[in-house]
């Protein structure tokens with residue numbers, strides 16, 4: 001295992017797995033990703049950038065209403081029309097371009113077949129996805145893990161925030177360092193990767209907001225000792 005001095009030695013592999021189990025017991029499985037099939041999950045992963053999930057749901061429902069949620073339809077539709085259909089998701093012009101870029105990549109490299117794409121290794125696919133204009137690391141990992149069942153871990157802003165607040169990281173840690181930390185400290189298990197990220201998102205969304213609500217948070221007992229004492233006093 002690669003040691004990285006940016007991470008607290010107190011957050012061992014055993015402790016990380018215990019935290020996962022605790023969140024799973026207390027919150028329950030999240031059954032991510034919400035979506036009907038791999039293509040819908042991929043489109044959802046692109047649309048969810050910088051917006052609330054309810055706006056994504058509206059956009060996906062509009063795509064379905066217009067029979068646009070297929071690879072051939074997304075390839076054929078005019079960019080301006082696609083942008084207007086997904087308007088509710090915000091940044092719709094950019095997101096329409098991103099969807100088009102992904103669909104072109106899929107057609108040119110895998111004949112438009114997600115099944116063919118799924119046959120390729122996670123490392124190769126990750127490199128390819130990151131080269132698509134508008135697909136960043138979080139979107140690429142979401143596509144790989146949730147749509148294509150590939151072993152990777154998704155990092156989001158909540159993950160960074162929780163690690164900082166618990167002093168599990170020292171100084172600035174980038175996306176890739178945090179992703180590697182999870183991959184190296186968890187068993188290679190798609191279920192764990194899938195549920196753990198979803199549970200972190202749940203904690204971030206419900207408790208670890210800008211103003212943290214530690215008192216009722218399931219990770220309260222994982223706070224550094226001095227913070228726990230402050231909470232109790």
Ligand code: SF4
Pocket residue numbers: 162165166203207208209212213214215217218219220221223
């Ligand atoms: S205990 Fe507090 S700091 Fe930790 S995850 Fe929960 S809300 Fe955030």
